[in-house]
Amino acid sequence: MSHWLPRTYLALVYLLLYVPIAVLVVFSFNDSRTGYEWGGLSLRWYEALFDNRAMVRAMWNSLWLALSAATVSTLIGALTALALHRYRFRGKQILNGMLFVVMMSPEIVLAISLLALFLLVGMQLGYVSLLLAHVTFCLPFVVITVMARLSGFDERLPEAARDLGASDFVMTRTVLIPVIMPALLAGWLLGFTLSLDDVVVSTFVSGPTYEILPLRIYSMVRVGLKPEVNALGTLLLVFSLVMLILSQWILLRSRR
Amino acid sequence: MRNLMQQPFRTAVLVLVWGWLLFLVLAPNLLVVGASVMTRSPGTFISLPLTLDAYRQLFDPLYLEVFLHSLYMAAVTTTVCLLIGYPFAWSLSKVGKQRQVLLIFLLIVPFWTNSLVRTYALKLILATNGLLNSALMSLGWIDEPVQMLYTEGAVVIGLVYLLLPFMILPLYSVFEDLREDLLRASHDLGAGRFSTFIHVIVPMTLPGVLAGIMLVLLPAMGLFFVPDILGGSRNLLVGNVIKNQFLDARNWPFGAAASIMLTLAMAFLMFAHRLSKRRIGEDGV
Numbered sequence: 369m370s371h372w373l374p375r376t377y378l379a380l381v382y383l384l385l386y387v388p389i390a391v392l393v394v395f396s397f398n399d400s401r402t403g404y405e406w407g408g409l410s411l412r413w414y415e416a417l418f419d420n421r422a423m424v425r426a427m428w429n430s431l432w433l434a435l436s437a438a439t440v441s442t443l444i445g446a447l448t449a450l451a452l453h454r455y456r457f458r459g460k461q462i463l464n465g466m467l468f469v470v471m472m473s474p475e476i477v478l479a480i481s482l483l484a485l486f487l488l489v490g491m492q493l494g495y496v497s498l499l500l501a502h503v504t505f506c507l508p509f510v511v512i513t514v515m516a517r518l519s520g521f522d523e524r525l526p527e528a529a530r531d532l533g534a535s536d537f538v539m540t541r542t543v544l545i546p547v548i549m550p551a552l553l554a555g556w557l558l559g560f561t562l563s564l565d566d567v568v569v570s571t572f573v574s575g576p577t578y579e580i581l582p583l584r585i586y587s588m589v590r591v592g593l594k595p596e597v598n599a600l601g602t603l604l605l606v607f608s609l610v611m612l613i614l615s616q617w618i619l620l621r622s623r624r
Numbered sequence: 625m626r627n628l629m630q631q632p633f634r635t636a637v638l639v640l641v642w643g644w645l646l647f648l649v650l651a652p653n654l655l656v657v658g659a660s661v662m663t664r665s666p667g668t669f670i671s672l673p674l675t676l677d678a679y680r681q682l683f684d685p686l687y688l689e690v691f692l693h694s695l696y697m698a699a700v701t702t703t704v705c706l707l708i709g710y711p712f713a714w715s716l717s718k719v720g721k722q723r724q725v726l727l728i729f730l731l732i733v734p735f736w737t738n739s740l741v742r743t744y745a746l747k748l749i750l751a752t753n754g755l756l757n758s759a760l761m762s763l764g765w766i767d768e769p770v771q772m773l774y775t776e777g778a779v780v781i782g783l784v785y786l787l788l789p790f791m792i793l794p795l796y797s798v799f800e801d802l803r804e805d806l807l808r809a810s811h812d813l814g815a816g817r818f819s820t821f822i823h824v825i826v827p828m829t830l831p832g833v834l835a836g837i838m839l840v841l842l843p844a845m846g847l848f849f850v851p852d853i854l855g856g857s858r859n860l861l862v863g864n865v866i867k868n869q870f871l872d873a874r875n876w877p878f879g880a881a882a883s884i885m886l887t888l889a890m891a892f893l894m895f896a897h898r899l900s901k902r903r904i905g906e907d908g909v
Binding site for chain 2: 444
């Protein structure tokens, strides 16, 4: 088969994928007020962004939420993966199935079910409800990442540790945790990004006391153009890129 | 079987995991099922008596039209993703291994970037005085700006842009596993390229196609922020209806019933996916 056809096709699709992102980045440095014409280079939208106190607060809120959601989901996700890998227990298939369903079901289905739960138990919507929701949708991704790591690992190591008298807890700490460390880091970074980007679930389970960045962007972009969003989008893009490179680097390095 | 007390760690882990999933996955979903057969109530959201009114309301012509329009846009989105994604994944699997890693990386970078911001970027391009109209006018292809934003097409473009990687990745994984020996066998037995494609390649990549459809079709009915930003009020998704019922109209039974229809659609697609994989297992080996 000739080579140029598939390659040209790949290049074309990548071009289409990246044009909007490039436009966003270029326009974030645009001095023009209207947002459509080029008016020269400027950092004014970045300044406007950081002068906006509500925006800065939303950034910190989002960052804190993403940090905590990623940490909690990594902890619980890692324990779940270990349990699925190590233990035989009743209902294992059901557990697996529930995680799969959470991962596959449309976000909006998860969103309304959690909203219904929180309102019926009388929980005030805010940081705690956001945290519980974000941990729930990050969880399956962490479990899968850690499970993948565990499946390629020598079963005799934990057996040896047990034979030498280590308790389950000690064996987990000294044998399993070091093995799954790269997967934990990758899972944490994935959870962090998922949490930072989520719009659908957050729209339902957040309250007025804790405004987060995606919701602030959402209310800004619904009507007209807001050049600050270009600047904010560029910053988020750079941030995600750093996180992604970091996680890939960790995974690649651990494979050697 | 050892005594529970001898394994406090194991017990703690299992209690934590089960507790989380039962309280935050199973209970909320049962709640939604329950809400869908109850009566709307202003104070407590839902109350007795039990009724199927919410499901009947789904077939109210007003809503039925919205749902069918949403399904139509989701179907177009899925088809476009498949038409772009299938040759894309195929081409990708033919590139050298080293370069594949980089290309996959480039494919998931947008996926890791805030989806609202990416949808907004499309607005810059599609607006009446946006980049695409200016470009077409300066090329002399059109005389005056074409209305692109707030149309059905804009919603489909937005959905395709956000969901394309979800179609490509499962397709890529089946093309990666495509067995060269079967292709050669087909060739040796005298099949032409077209015949090999229809009888060997299509059936072998079918699980990937179905997985891709599953990952694109359902979100394409749920991502309510895409029509909010690009589509105007006439191109709503099922997701917009669910959101309005829960957050604005406070009609939980109806919102819940709509959500259950989405879940049933998901169950159906998962079942089809399973079936196709089993068929390949029997015929392929």
